[in-house]
Amino acid sequence: MLSITPNAEKLIESAARTSYKSFNKQGEGTEKVLIRKLIKLGHLSVLEHAYATFRISGVSRALTHQLVRHRLCSYTQRSQRYVDESGFGYVEPESIKSNPEAHALFTELMNKAKRVYSKLEKLGVRREDARFVLPNATETEIVVTANFREWRHIIELRGDPSAQWEIREMAIEILRILKKYAPTVFEDLEIDEENRAVRKR
Numbered sequence: 001m002l003s004i005t006p007n008a009e010k011l012i013e014s015a016a017r018t019s020y021k022s023f024n025k026q027g028e029g030t031e032k033v034l035i036r037k038l039i040k041l042g043h044l045s046v047l048e049h050a051y052a053t054f055r056i057s058g059v060s061r062a063l064t065h066q067l068v069r070h071r072l073c074s075y076t077q078r079s080q081r082y083v084d085e086s087g088f089g090y091v092e093p094e095s096i097k098s099n100p101e102a103h104a105l106f107t108e109l110m111n112k113a114k115r116v117y118s119k120l121e122k123l124g125v126r127r128e129d130a131r132f133v134l135p136n137a138t139e140t141e142i143v144v145t146a147n148f149r150e151w152r153h154i155i156e157l158r159g160d161p162s163a164q165w166e167i168r169e170m171a172i173e174i175l176r177i178l179k180k181y182a183p184t185v186f187e188d189l190e191i192d193e194e195n196r197a198v199r200k201r
């Protein structure tokens with residue numbers, strides 16, 4: 001995590017109390033009771049006052065392609081137009097890694113992609129074109145900023161058992177961190193460690 005709104009839950013309480021003009025009710029722990037109530041009522045727009053920013057690295061382009069479909073976030077991603085990808089790292093799914101024949105085929109293709117990419121560069125092809133041979137598995141890095149309402153939405157969708165494993169792992173790790181800083185906002189989203197998924201209570 002790169003950044004998070006300081007005292008996020010107190011800020012959410014302060015914003016919410018504007019609706020009811022009930023500032024006099026603020027005290028120790030009052031934000032928890034109020035936030036639980038807001039979430040139960042579906043009064044989620046107040047959660048938009050708090051933000052968190054993450055740097056997500058060591059993930060595949062397959063993951064970031066799914067992530068950037070979330071339109072309410074702000075993104076900055078490593079550019080394949082400007083950065084040399086001749087020695088690119090890649091993510092290998094467990095289903096491939098654990099199968100010797102599949103693993104051999106996969107590795108062969110990754111090495112071939114590296115060779116072709118480097119050869120294209122040597123032939124004077126620009127990086128923005130050489131990148132066309134890079135696979136979905138190519139490792140990348142992305143910085144994402146979203147408000148708490150949107151993080152809840154992303155975590156719910158992408159942490160669901162039906163979501164793809166890599167983005168599900170990302171959702172779990174982000175939830176783990178957010179729970180430390182805003183435990184009440186993310187309280188009803190629980191990590192199912194055994195099944196590597198997020199369940200909504």
Ligand SMILES: Cc1cc2nc3c(=O)[nH]c(=O)nc-3n(C[C@H](O)[C@H](O)[C@H](O)COP(=O)(O)OP(=O)(O)OC[C@H]3O[C@@H](n4cnc5c(N)ncnc54)[C@H](O)[C@@H]3O)c2cc1C
Pocket residue numbers: 069070071072150153157158162163164
């Ligand atoms: C399991 C799974 C499988 C998927 N499979 C596919 C697939 O096969 N093909 C594919 O193309 N996509 C697929 N997606 C992506 C999916 O269709 C969404 O694009 C993605 O999950 C972003 O969700 P969103 O639009 O709810 O979220 P966000 O863009 O994060 O928006 C959050 C919420 O804001 C509101 N909102 C945002 N923009 C608008 C708008 N323009 N109008 C009205 N309300 C808006 C909606 O309530 C939305 O839920 C899949 C997603 C999941 C989780």
